[in-house]
């Protein structure tokens with residue numbers, strides 16, 4: 064794809080990755096993604112902001128064919144889907160200076176073997192004149208690495224935000240047209256990589272508040288020419304009200320745990336509590352992550368296998384622990400036959416979830432009346448807790 068104009072002298076470069084289905088060998092990408100770079104031609108200096116995933120080297124280099132001189136390459140974030148082609152660009156433009164945050168200098172030399180002599184670091188708030196335009200660099204640590212920063216093109220009011228506000232979505236439109244679709248893709252992105260850092264993201268949102276931003280140009284997905292909806296969405300995901308929702312990821316090997324989940328779901332719905340239920344065989348873990356963004360409670364369902372939780376449940380628990388959702392309450396339900404330590408092992412896998420544990424419910428074999436009564440009691444507890452939190 065050829066460069067696409069955003070404003071006079073500012074162009075989108077990059078690649079649309081329609082077919083990618085997995086990121087970091089972990090994160091499902093049902094809608095593909097894009098790697099956005101940006102070229103700014105000031106009256107005196109020309110700048111490239113970020114590059115592309117190395118798989119799309121030829122695409123970026125073809126887009127730069129008609130750019131005779133590059134004064135600066137700016138790296139907002141060192142992860143290789145944006146920085147991977149910096150060495151190729153620096154080789155093409157031997158006079159170009161690489162600009163990044165001080166922490167990024169270490170990362171870029173470690174990850175890409177870039178000559179430190181080519182790098183100039185910028186402090187928080189520092190500006191760079193391009194002649195008729197000015198770029199202001201704002202450090203935004205932990206969005207989602209410690210070295211991340213954004214750049215604000217003051218005259219055009221464009222915020223280049225890299226992963227911040229990004230979405231994994233491949234589409235031919237340059238701007239976010241279908242806001243509901245883009246919001247969902249951005250929520251998935253937030254849930255999978257940003258959520259663990261929501262406290263610093265909240266601070267960074269406040270830090271950006273004084274800027275009069277007319278366009279947000281992230282490094283993945285659509286550009287926002289009406290940026291309010293994505294900023295508002297981030298505020299909601301980071302610190303908005305929680306939902307009256309219980310998320311139940313589970314596995315059932317021979318049906319007993321599934322019967323317990325069915326009973327609990329029915330009991331919760333009767334009490335006015337909403338449920339998102341995820342049978343984990345083949346499930347899209349991104350959907351689970353999204354559901355956890357504003358859920359109040361998580362109940363994990365597992366049979367006992369090899370003396371512990373089912374490995375797929377353990378995988379989901381490790382993931383939930385890593386992405387650190389705002390859930391307030393947790394419990395575990397499931398069946399066993401000759402014993403085991405499924406509850407203890409699972410509870411030990413979620414230390415980063417700052418939750419109150421509600422009484423687990425285990426059944427020996429199929430769930431009989433006493434088990435169903437304990438599930439009803441768990442539903443009572445959850446409803447009560449949701450009322451106390453003001454979500455029910």
Ligand code: FEO
Pocket residue numbers: 140142143144145207226282283
């Ligand atoms: Fe899109 Fe953190 O890289």
